[in-house]
Amino acid sequence: MANQPHQTGYGDYIKGFIASLILTIIPFYFAATKSLPTTTTVMILVACAVVQLVVHLVYFLHLDRSEKGMWNSMSFVFTAVIVLILIAGSVWIMVNLHENMLL
CATH class of the missing domain: 1.20.5 (Single alpha-helices involved in coiled-coils or other helix-helix interfaces)
Known part of the structure; x- marks a missing residue:
């Protein structure tokens, strides 16, 4: 059982897609509404980009x-x-x- 390859189901792709969608909407919201100072908005954008990079690597490129x-x-x-x-x-x-x- 230990040598079986990891089977990726559609559930993992859906989780990754939803996480990516949320991590895309958050910076767009703050950039469009300009409700926060520019430096805070940029920090949120960079943080969401880094987290989204990890989500893509784990859920879509299967780096585990x-x-x-x-x-x-x-x-x-x-x-x-x-x-x-x-x-x-x-x-x-x-x-x-x-x-x-x-x-």
Whole structure:
């Protein structure tokens, strides 16, 4: 029984969809009504975005503690590291070019 793959039912997808919908509506409400200060609205937006990222990773990409989920997690982390290296390298090159073009 321990080697059986994790079976994902429609219930998990529905839970993820509802959570994503709620986490999308909350920032839209505060941004549209402007009922809070701008900094608070931005903090709510960022917090909802981070929680929504986790919801997507768990419910839709199935990153969990199972064996297959661990391989998916390692692939995700590897991809994230490569993307961060590309972004950091691009910014570094652009800053260096900007400094050298001013000479």
